[in-house]
Amino acid sequence: MAEKYIPQQIEKKWQERWEAEGLYATREDPRKEKFYFLTMLPYPSGDLHIGHWYAMTPSDAAARYKRMRGYNVFFPIGFDAFGLNAENAAIKNQTHPWIWTHANIERMRKQLRSMGAMWALDREAVSCDPRYYKWTQWFFLKLYEMGLAYKQFAPVDFCPKDNTTLAREQVWGEDRHCERCGTPVIKKNLDQWFFRITKSAEELLDFTQIDWPERVRVMQTNWIGRSEGAEVDFRTEVGNHPLRVFTTRPDTLWGATFMVIAPEHPLVEELTTPAQRAQVETYVAQTRRQSDIEREAVDKEKTGVFIGTYAINPVNDERIPIWIADYVLMTYGTGAIMAVPAHDQRDFEFARKFNLPIRVVIQPAGETLDPTTMPESYPGEGVLVHSGPFNGTIAGISPKMAMERLEGTSQGKNAVSYPSSASTYYSVQEVTQWLEETGRGQRAVNYHLHDWLISRQRYWGAPIPIIYCANCGTVPVPYEDLPVLLPEDAEFLPTGESPLKFHKGFRYVKCPQCGGDAERETDTMDTFLCSSWYNYAYLTPYWKDEEPIHRDDMPWDKAKGDYWLPVDQYTGGIEHATMHLIYTRFFTKAMRDMGLVPFGEPMLRLFNQGLILGEDNEKMSKSRGNVVAPDDLVERYGADAVRAYLMFIGPWELGGPWSSQGIEGVQRFLNRVWTLVTDEAETRRNGQPPAGDARALRRVTHQTIQKVTQDIEHFRFNTMIASLMEFNNALLKAKDTAVYGTPAWDEAVDSLLLLMAPSMPHVSEELWQRRHPGPSVHMQRWPEYDAEAAKEETVTLIVQVNGKIRDKVNVPANIGEEEAKAAALATAGAQRYIEGKPVRKVIYVGGKLVNFVV
RNA sequence: GCCGAAGUGGCGGAACUGGCAGACGCGCGCGACUCAAAAUCGCGUGAGGUUUCCUCUUGUGGGUUCGACUCCCACCUUCGGCACCA
Numbered sequence: 001m002a003e004k005y006i007p008q009q010i011e012k013k014w015q016e017r018w019e020a021e022g023l024y025a026t027r028e029d030p031r032k033e034k035f036y037f038l039t040m041l042p043y044p045s046g047d048l049h050i051g052h053w054y055a056m057t058p059s060d061a062a063a064r065y066k067r068m069r070g071y072n073v074f075f076p077i078g079f080d081a082f083g084l085n086a087e088n089a090a091i092k093n094q095t096h097p098w099i100w101t102h103a104n105i106e107r108m109r110k111q112l113r114s115m116g117a118m119w120a121l122d123r124e125a126v127s128c129d130p131r132y133y134k135w136t137q138w139f140f141l142k143l144y145e146m147g148l149a150y151k152q153f154a155p156v157d158f159c160p161k162d163n164t165t166l167a168r169e170q171v172w173g174e175d176r177h178c179e180r181c182g183t184p185v186i187k188k189n190l191d192q193w194f195f196r197i198t199k200s201a202e203e204l205l206d207f208t209q210i211d212w213p214e215r216v217r218v219m220q221t222n223w224i225g226r227s228e229g230a231e232v233d234f235r236t237e238v239g240n241h242p243l244r245v246f247t248t249r250p251d252t253l254w255g256a257t258f259m260v261i262a263p264e265h266p267l268v269e270e271l272t273t274p275a276q277r278a279q280v281e282t283y284v285a286q287t288r289r290q291s292d293i294e295r296e297a298v299d300k301e302k303t304g305v306f307i308g309t310y311a312i313n314p315v316n317d318e319r320i321p322i323w324i325a326d327y328v329l330m331t332y333g334t335g336a337i338m339a340v341p342a343h344d345q346r347d348f349e350f351a352r353k354f355n356l357p358i359r360v361v362i363q364p365a366g367e368t369l370d371p372t373t374m375p376e377s378y379p380g381e382g383v384l385v386h387s388g389p390f391n392g393t394i395a396g397i398s399p400k401m402a403m404e405r406l407e408g409t410s411q412g413k414n415a416v417s418y419p420s421s422a423s424t425y426y427s428v429q430e431v432t433q434w435l436e437e438t439g440r441g442q443r444a445v446n447y448h449l450h451d452w453l454i455s456r457q458r459y460w461g462a463p464i465p466i467i468y469c470a471n472c473g474t475v476p477v478p479y480e481d482l483p484v485l486l487p488e489d490a491e492f493l494p495t496g497e498s499p500l501k502f503h504k505g506f507r508y509v510k511c512p513q514c515g516g517d518a519e520r521e522t523d524t525m526d527t528f529l530c531s532s533w534y535n536y537a538y539l540t541p542y543w544k545d546e547e548p549i550h551r552d553d554m555p556w557d558k559a560k561g562d563y564w565l566p567v568d569q570y571t572g573g574i575e576h577a578t579m580h581l582i583y584t585r586f587f588t589k590a591m592r593d594m595g596l597v598p599f600g601e602p603m604l605r606l607f608n609q610g611l612i613l614g615e616d617n618e619k620m621s622k623s624r625g626n627v628v629a630p631d632d633l634v635e636r637y638g639a640d641a642v643r644a645y646l647m648f649i650g651p652w653e654l655g656g657p658w659s660s661q662g663i664e665g666v667q668r669f670l671n672r673v674w675t676l677v678t679d680e681a682e683t684r685r686n687g688q689p690p691a692g693d694a695r696a697l698r699r700v701t702h703q704t705i706q707k708v709t710q711d712i713e714h715f716r717f718n719t720m721i722a723s724l725m726e727f728n729n730a731l732l733k734a735k736d737t738a739v740y741g742t743p744a745w746d747e748a749v750d751s752l753l754l755l756m757a758p759s760m761p762h763v764s765e766e767l768w769q770r771r772h773p774g775p776s777v778h779m780q781r782w783p784e785y786d787a788e789a790a791k792e793e794t795v796t797l798i799v800q801v802n803g804k805i806r807d808k809v810n811v812p813a814n815i816g817e818e819e820a821k822a823a824a825l826a827t828a829g830a831q832r833y834i835e836g837k838p839v840r841k842v843i844y845v846g847g848k849l850v851n852f853v854v
Numbered sequence: 855g856c857c858g859a860a861g862u863g864g865c866g867g868a869a870c871u872g873g874c875a876g877a878c879g880c881g882c883g884c885g886a887c888u889c890a891a892a893a894u895c896g897c898g899u900g901a902g903g904u905u906u907c908c909u910c911u912u913g914u915g916g917g918u919u920c921g922a923c924u925c926c927c928a929c930c931u932u933c934g935g936c937a938c939c940a
Contacts, residue, residue, distance in 0.1 A: 214858085222936055248940065344940070345938090346940075447939095448936090666879080668894095719868070719878080722877065800874095802920070802921090804921090840920090842920095845873055
C-alpha cells in the first residue's frame, strides 16, 4: 500500500530543521548580488488572519524564487506595534497595552512560522520597543533641526471616538470619517505638531526613479493635487491692503465682477463696514459652527454676505465688491478669490443667487453668450473679449501648443497624465507672462497636499521629544537623553487630552538648557512615523541600544545599509496609497537630505495585492461570521495547500472570494504529486522507450520551466500553479509508459519539485530529500530552460475560409509558407467551403493559420 | 461632477504583441473499484439545433479588419479614489 501525503507530519519537521540549520539566517555577502524583498509589516492585532497569508505567502514564494536564482535575499518581518488597537483593547480588558501587544506578538510569531516562509527572523523589529522608538524620536529631532517639524495652532481633524487628532490622510470619504473607526471627524482648534511634507510636494510627484503601479501613482498625484496658475494682488479701498488671490485662469481677470474671501480671512474684521457688521459676524459664527461635511457638501446652496467694502482689479482698475462665503476655504490658495461668474460654475451660482453682475470675457466660436440668459458658466475655449490688451486672443489650445503637446507625449511608463489643466491654454500663458512683465502678478503653484499632522492625544505611541521651558521656549530633548520613555504606570483612559499630561513624573521636568522648571510635550507621535523607516530598522534592529546616541549617529549599521538598500521589491495593500506610501517616500527624501542615504526613494518596485473576501463575496468580518481562520486550514490541509490555493484563486492584484471547496482541488493536486514521486509505477516497461516519447516529455518539461519562470517573475501565481498542475497531469500519464525511469523522466520529476519549491516549500523539500538526500531543495538552482528542447516539432495549422474556422491540419513546425497554404487548401473543410469559388486572397500567419478569402 | 479599474460557462478564472474563446481548478453527470459509502481512478461537461454536422456565444449597440475577449466610438453596470481646491 502506498504511503499517503500527510502534511502535518512533514511541515513542522522541515520548519524546525530549516531554522536549526540557519537556512534563512541573514548574511551580508559581497560576492552575491543582493535582493531586498519587503512585505508590509503586520499590526499585532491578535491572530494572523487569512489576509496576512494572502499578502505574505506569495511574497515568500517570489522571494524564494529570487534566492534560487542566486540572489542573496533579505526577507525580514516585524511588528507595527504602537497604536490605538492595543490601547483600546487594553482598556477593555483592564490590562496594559504592553502586555496585550507582547502576548499578541508571541502568538503571531508562532503563526508566522507555520507559513513556512523564509523570514529573516534574526532581524525582526518591534516598533513599540524603546530600543526602536528611541530612533523614531531621533528622527523627530533631526526633522525639527531641518525645519521640517513645526508646531502650529490650527483647526484640525479630531476623531471624537478615538479621542485624538488625525492627519488629513487619515480622514476618509465624503462624510469625512476616521480611517480607523469610521466615526465622522470634527474640527478642533489645537496646538499641534506638523511635518512639512508639502515642501516635498513637487518631488513626490516625480515617479521616474521607481516602478510603481499606475494606480498608486495616480492616487498620489491626485492627492498631492498640483495646480498651476498665477497670484494677483487686488487692492482694498479701505486701508489699501494687497488682497492676494490665486487663480488658474488669469486670462479671465477682466471678467471678475466681485471678490470672495473666506470667512476666517484675517482682513474680514477690518474691511467690514459698520452697516454690515452684524450680518457678517452672524455669518462668520455660523460658518465656524458648521462641520466640514456641511461646509464642503457640493450640492449645497451658495451662501455668503457682502462686507460693505470694495477692491480694485489691477488689470482694469475696476471697483468690485468684496463678499465672504464659506465656499472659499482659508486652507487653500490665499483664502481669497476673484469671482468670474461667466466662466466658473461656483461663482456663477453665487452671482445668480445674489444678483451680482456677470461679464462674458470668452466667446466660444459659433455662438454668443448672453450673461442675462446663460444657464450655466462657460469654462471652455473661445476668444477673449472685453479684455483690454488681450481682446481677440485665443482662449484654448493654439496650433503651436497642440504641436508641442503631440511631440511631448512619449514621457515613458512613469508619466502620469495630469487632468487637462487650464494652464495649457494659450491665453493663460500669454496673460501670465504679461502679469509678470507689468508687475501685476506672478506665476504660482498650489497643492492640495496638507502638512502631516503627527500629534496624537493618546498613550500608546512614541512620546514627542520636546520640552517647553518658560525661559528657553521650545527645547528639543538632547539626543543623548533618548529615548523619552513612555511611563508604564500612566492612567491611559482617553479623555481627548494626552494621558501623559496627567502623569506628573513624566510631565514635569527640568529644562535641559537652563535647568529651570519645564514641561514635556505630552502628545505622542502618529504610528505612521514608526512605519516610515522600518525598512531601515530591519537592517540592524535596536542598533546601539546599550549606548547613548548622538546627533551625527546613524540609525543602522552603515555597512549593512550600503549592502542591502534600497528595497528592491515591496508588496502590500492599496489602502496605504496616500498614507504610508506617501509618508515613507517623504521620510526617505528627508533622510537623503540629512546624508543618511544616497537615494530619494525607499522602494524601487511596488506591487499591491488585492483583498481576500469571505465565501459570501463580502469583506471578512467577525460580525458577518465569514472569517476564514488560517490555523484551522493549516491543521486540516497543511500550509503548502493553503499557500498554493491562495495563489491559485486568481490574479494576486485582484483578490477574490475564498472557497472551501476550491482548496480541496489543490489538496488533490498535492496528493497526486506525492503519489507521482513516492509510488513505483505498476508496469515498468522493458527496453528503451521510443526516442520520440522522451523528446515529448522533455518538451513538456522545458515548456513548463519557461512558463513557470515567466509567471513567477510577473507575480502571476494563479497561472503558475495551473501550469504545475498541467505538468503533473502530463507526468502521471507518462508514468505508465516506457519513459518512466529514463533520464528524461528524472529530469521532469526533479524539475517539477524545483518549480514547486518556492510556492510549496515543505512538500517539495520532503520529496526532494527522498530523491536526493542532502542539501535542501531551497539551496538548489532554479532549473534552466532549454529553448531547443521546448521547441514543438509539429504545429496545428488553423484553416479558415472567410475568417471562419473550417478545419485544422498538423504540419511540421518549420513548414514554409507555400507548403502551409497547400496543406491547408487540401483539407476537407477548406474544399467544402471554397467549393470552386475563386480565392481572392490568402492570409498566412506563420505557424498558426491560413485564411482563404473567397 | 472629475479620475481610474473591471464586466468571459453553474462558480473562481485562462487566452503572451489582433489569429483554435473557455487552459487549470471547483461543481455537476456517467462509469470503474466496493456489500455499501468515502477516498481514488477513467470519461464527459458554454448554449441551441434538423446531432458523422450546423448556428450562436466574451455587459449593450455600432465601427475598423481576411479575422476582434483583445483596437476605435457611444452607452449600461459594478468597484475604487478625489471632490465648492479657485
